[in-house]
Amino acid sequence: MDGDRMDVAWHEVCGVDEIWPDTGICALIDGRQIAVFRLSASETPGEFFAIDNHDPMSGANVLSRGLIGNLGERLVVASPIYKHHYDLRTGECVEDPNVSIHTFGARVRDGRVWIGA
Amino acid sequence: MKLVVIGNGMVGHKLLESLGAAENLQVTVLCEEPRPAYDRVHLSEFFSGKSADDLSLVEPGFFDNPRIDLRLGAQAASLDRSLKTVTTADGEVIAYDKLVLATGSYPFVPPIPGKDRDGCFVYRRIEDLEAMTACGAQSKVGVVVGGGLLGLECAKALRDMGLTTHVVEFAPRLMAVQVDEGGGRVLRRKIEDLGVSVHTEKNTVEIVDGEQCRHRMRFADGSELETDMIVFSAGIRPRDELARASDLGVGPRGGIVVDNRCRTLDPDIYAIGECALWDGRIFGLVAPGYEMARVVASDILSAVDATAGPAAEFLGADMSTKLKLMGVDVASIGDAHGRTEGSRAFIYTDERKQIYKKLVTSEDGKLLLGAVLVGDANEYGSLLQMALNHIELPESPEFLILPSSDGTVTTGLGVDALPASAQICSCNNVSKLQLCEAIGAGETTLGGLKKCTKAATTCGGCAPLVTQVLKAELKRLGHSVNNHLCEHFPYSRQELYHLIRVGGIRNFDELLAKHGSGLGCDICKPTAASIFASCWNEFVLTRDKAALQDSNDYYLANIQKNGSYSVVPRIAGGEITPDKLIVIGQVAKKYGLYTKITGGQRIDLFGAQVHQLPAIWGELVAAGFESGHAYGKAVRTVKSCVGSTWCRYGVQDSVGMALLVENRYKGLRAPHKIKFAVSGCTRECAEAQSKDVGVIATEKGWNLYVCGNGGMKPRHAELLASDLDDATLIRYIDRFLMFYIRTADRLQRTSVWRDNLEGGLDYLRQVIVDDSLGLGAELEAEMRHVVDTYECEWKKAINDPDTLKRFRTFVNSDADDSGVVFVEERGQIRPATDAEKQTRFKDIEIVAEAT
Ligand code: SRM
Ligand SMILES: Cc1cc2nc3c(=O)[nH]c(=O)nc-3n(C[C@H](O)[C@H](O)[C@H](O)COP(=O)(O)OP(=O)(O)OC[C@H]3O[C@@H](n4cnc5c(N)ncnc54)[C@H](O)[C@@H]3O)c2cc1C
Ligand code: SF4
Ligand code: FES
Numbered sequence: 001m002d003g004d005r006m007d008v009a010w011h012e013v014c015g016v017d018e019i020w021p022d023t024g025i026c027a028l029i030d031g032r033q034i035a036v037f038r039l040s041a042s043e044t045p046g047e048f049f050a051i052d053n054h055d056p057m058s059g060a061n062v063l064s065r066g067l068i069g070n071l072g073e074r075l076v077v078a079s080p081i082y083k084h085h086y087d088l089r090t091g092e093c094v095e096d097p098n099v100s101i102h103t104f105g106a107r108v109r110d111g112r113v114w115i116g117a
Numbered sequence: 118m119k120l121v122v123i124g125n126g127m128v129g130h131k132l133l134e135s136l137g138a139a140e141n142l143q144v145t146v147l148c149e150e151p152r153p154a155y156d157r158v159h160l161s162e163f164f165s166g167k168s169a170d171d172l173s174l175v176e177p178g179f180f181d182n183p184r185i186d187l188r189l190g191a192q193a194a195s196l197d198r199s200l201k202t203v204t205t206a207d208g209e210v211i212a213y214d215k216l217v218l219a220t221g222s223y224p225f226v227p228p229i230p231g232k233d234r235d236g237c238f239v240y241r242r243i244e245d246l247e248a249m250t251a252c253g254a255q256s257k258v259g260v261v262v263g264g265g266l267l268g269l270e271c272a273k274a275l276r277d278m279g280l281t282t283h284v285v286e287f288a289p290r291l292m293a294v295q296v297d298e299g300g301g302r303v304l305r306r307k308i309e310d311l312g313v314s315v316h317t318e319k320n321t322v323e324i325v326d327g328e329q330c331r332h333r334m335r336f337a338d339g340s341e342l343e344t345d346m347i348v349f350s351a352g353i354r355p356r357d358e359l360a361r362a363s364d365l366g367v368g369p370r371g372g373i374v375v376d377n378r379c380r381t382l383d384p385d386i387y388a389i390g391e392c393a394l395w396d397g398r399i400f401g402l403v404a405p406g407y408e409m410a411r412v413v414a415s416d417i418l419s420a421v422d423a424t425a426g427p428a429a430e431f432l433g434a435d436m437s438t439k440l441k442l443m444g445v446d447v448a449s450i451g452d453a454h455g456r457t458e459g460s461r462a463f464i465y466t467d468e469r470k471q472i473y474k475k476l477v478t479s480e481d482g483k484l485l486l487g488a489v490l491v492g493d494a495n496e497y498g499s500l501l502q503m504a505l506n507h508i509e510l511p512e513s514p515e516f517l518i519l520p521s522s523d524g525t526v527t528t529g530l531g532v533d534a535l536p537a538s539a540q541i542c543s544c545n546n547v548s549k550l551q552l553c554e555a556i557g558a559g560e561t562t563l564g565g566l567k568k569c570t571k572a573a574t575t576c577g578g579c580a581p582l583v584t585q586v587l588k589a590e591l592k593r594l595g596h597s598v599n600n601h602l603c604e605h606f607p608y609s610r611q612e613l614y615h616l617i618r619v620g621g622i623r624n625f626d627e628l629l630a631k632h633g634s635g636l637g638c639d640i641c642k643p644t645a646a647s648i649f650a651s652c653w654n655e656f657v658l659t660r661d662k663a664a665l666q667d668s669n670d671y672y673l674a675n676i677q678k679n680g681s682y683s684v685v686p687r688i689a690g691g692e693i694t695p696d697k698l699i700v701i702g703q704v705a706k707k708y709g710l711y712t713k714i715t716g717g718q719r720i721d722l723f724g725a726q727v728h729q730l731p732a733i734w735g736e737l738v739a740a741g742f743e744s745g746h747a748y749g750k751a752v753r754t755v756k757s758c759v760g761s762t763w764c765r766y767g768v769q770d771s772v773g774m775a776l777l778v779e780n781r782y783k784g785l786r787a788p789h790k791i792k793f794a795v796s797g798c799t800r801e802c803a804e805a806q807s808k809d810v811g812v813i814a815t816e817k818g819w820n821l822y823v824c825g826n827g828g829m830k831p832r833h834a835e836l837l838a839s840d841l842d843d844a845t846l847i848r849y850i851d852r853f854l855m856f857y858i859r860t861a862d863r864l865q866r867t868s869v870w871r872d873n874l875e876g877g878l879d880y881l882r883q884v885i886v887d888d889s890l891g892l893g894a895e896l897e898a899e900m901r902h903v904v905d906t907y908e909c910e911w912k913k914a915i916n917d918p919d920t921l922k923r924f925r926t927f928v929n930s931d932a933d934d935s936g937v938v939f940v941e942e943r944g945q946i947r948p949a950t951d952a953e954k955q956t957r958f959k960d961i962e963i964v965a966e967a968t
Contacts, residue, residue: 060680069638078639080668
């Protein structure tokens, strides 16, 4: 995972509780907008994912406000603008595999969410 | 070959279609009417809002074919058989090699003195209906002369126009041709129960000036009837004038004599449809006409195209009919009167439920010869198939019409029993085999089958049977008909609704655990959220619900292309005080929002970022505004006209009613958005007939229209019930909305839902008005719960700190989204284009850049 690369710096963004289960928030890290999602289902309890907030298909910074779920094996978020799906693990756009966005590492330490970017 | 076709009615047009794009054929079509072929069978739907275009039978581009020359408004005036030419009323002479007369018929008007007075009509063309509509608007009473099939249809139209309606019939009973005495009696009672007065054995002798109304009709028995409008529907007469004048044979009572190939005495001239007399008979239905058209097409094609099959023959046609008149089922099959020698009859009457059923069988009881069904014609399809296919009847045929102990009738014969050759759609001559082949080739919906086989596209009577064949065949092929919502739930929306309601399920985790799999997705989550809201009406932004909402519902605002949001306060009925207008202006100014009057009679404020929404709404709520639910699949607006309070034509207080309706249903979540309108009179300034629910004031109350919309596929709403008092109106709307919410598919607006309801509007009327499913009270109670538990979502949100925390652009910063950039245009903001964003430091003024 991206997050384990050597050159990433880790940023504390918020408390776990500030992200309601199965929703996302947006963090601003060094001027970069990063969407952070918290999953809660029994298969994915307490898992966090971080991707670009920018939706390249619509040009708007909105992915943190998309609905999350799964399409087959893939965990995805649906952009609220034109409903393109992005893979939370790889950043790939499901509808157009030529398009993909950045993913970032996400960790929880002592009830706080940290993003590696 | 030069072919001339006179008449572009239903049958003439079927001929053109059947000829296809044959080479070597140059066709001239003379069409006396101002428009090409339209669906006369569904003519009455013109009154419920169908336009001439809706009724058109012409496929787009059909007449672009250079080999077909359509002349509109062109009447053929004479034939010269020796020169083989047709001369039009304009004097143009057109030569033919072959000529087809498809001139149809005209309505017979008995030679009664006064029959040509103003306000007397016939019922055949769109122009007739336009004239009737105009007159109906200034009339109170209407009379239909003639109690046959068409007369009753016409009576329904008059009643729907809100007139006091009478039917005057010469014979001792209604529909004397199709229905026997017993059936006629039940039919009469049913029609009278609907508020139409029936007068039989009345011979009109004179029409003169009336005292209360425009006319007075005098009858031979000395009685009289006053009326404003008269429609003659006393039978049809073939239009054989061209044939008569050129010595083609015509029958003693009219009709152009034809043989089995529909040729007249002149082998180069054919006659088809209602103008043709075959074996001494005129066929006043469209199916036999279509069959004639196919026969002639095959004859012509075999002459011009060496590869065409042999010519077909016309061998008579079945005249069975099924109608639903004013919600009354009437059907007649074959030898309904039992005229066959030695035939036996079985009759069942239920006076209480007003049902009459009769079977006519062969002497040995093995074959079905005919039937009459009044009040309940559910068995029509299967009985007709038994008669047509000579299927051997069960030991005791009476059980085919007797209700079983639980009140339902079991015909005992599924579509499986039908032979492959069985004709399922008689209008379009589609056999069971053809349907099965189309299904095998991948058509798995009724809509698809209609498109590719044409079955069920004319009178529609066969639609239930076509559906049965479809279901049986899909089952046989091992298809499961998949209407699953998405990969997480193997259910349709309707099924999911029931699971949630019956199981008392209140959150998504429970729903997923009990009935689904996986994590859910952007299809099933909002659907479930919408159903939870329709059933339990709990706040949509609680922790467990917020995660299910689309961005619009999640932020109670509409997302825009650049990720900013719009704010739409409710302005019920479009009525707003100056003070409130000022508040909207002040809020917009303070937060730098773009303002626009919407198409829904309210004001939209654009360009807010997520973190600004609570403050904006705080000010609006303080000034008395509520959420407009523009973001939800929910009740949107109730458009109103100013109505009787101000308008000189208004007959009811339309604004008052619009407020009542909007305040009652505001916040209601549904499979799709729902729009209403209320007009104060028939001028319809609020465009109620373009809404899901339209209400139009009448002298006596309100007319209720349902299932219209604008948008991508505009649809006029249809009249569901007339002259309702306030309470009944609301009751019907309650039932209608809840029934829609229960049974519609996800993102299905009411019009599409109605089109997919088997039985269509009539069925809907039964459920809503007649309460045929006994659901009325339940639906009303469900609505009452929603109404009683309404809360303004924005008021609740701004008062709940937990919810407010979520309205942040960034969880760790108070900055704005730097991607949201506005430029100024016409004195207001608008989102900057990409190019503008890139050059924003050069010449374009940025009015609201992120700080
Ligand atoms: C603001 C408004 C246009 C305007 O400036 O006037 C508008 C704006 C939008 N319309 Fe509309 N519609 C607006 C009146 C209409 C009307 C006219 C009316 O209601 O009288 C229609 C046709 C009537 C109808 O719906 O039958 C209309 C037919 C649509 C449709 C097509 C629906 C259909 O069944 O074909 C959509 C798409 C959809 O809902 O799936 C749509 C969807 C939208 C959305 C929500 C698209 C979206 O998801 O972003 C637009 C955003 C609204 C916003 O951001 O606030 N809008 N839209 C109007 C808001 C009315 C209001 O006060 O609530
Ligand atoms: C209100 C209504 C309801 C009906 N309901 C049913 C039903 O439920 N089921 C059913 O089976 N049938 C029904 N019918 C009957 C059905 O519409 C007719 O059987 C069918 O339209 C006959 O088609 P046609 O082409 O023979 O005649 P038409 O459709 O009448 O077409 C004849 C055309 O020829 C034109 N024409 C005539 N003379 C000339 C000329 N000299 N030059 C140029 N053009 C000419 C006429 O203007 C007309 O347009 C209904 C009819 C009406 C009016
Ligand atoms: S619909 Fe009638 S009442 Fe309403 S404004 Fe128009 S004319 Fe006036
Ligand atoms: S029988 Fe009339 S449409 Fe099929």
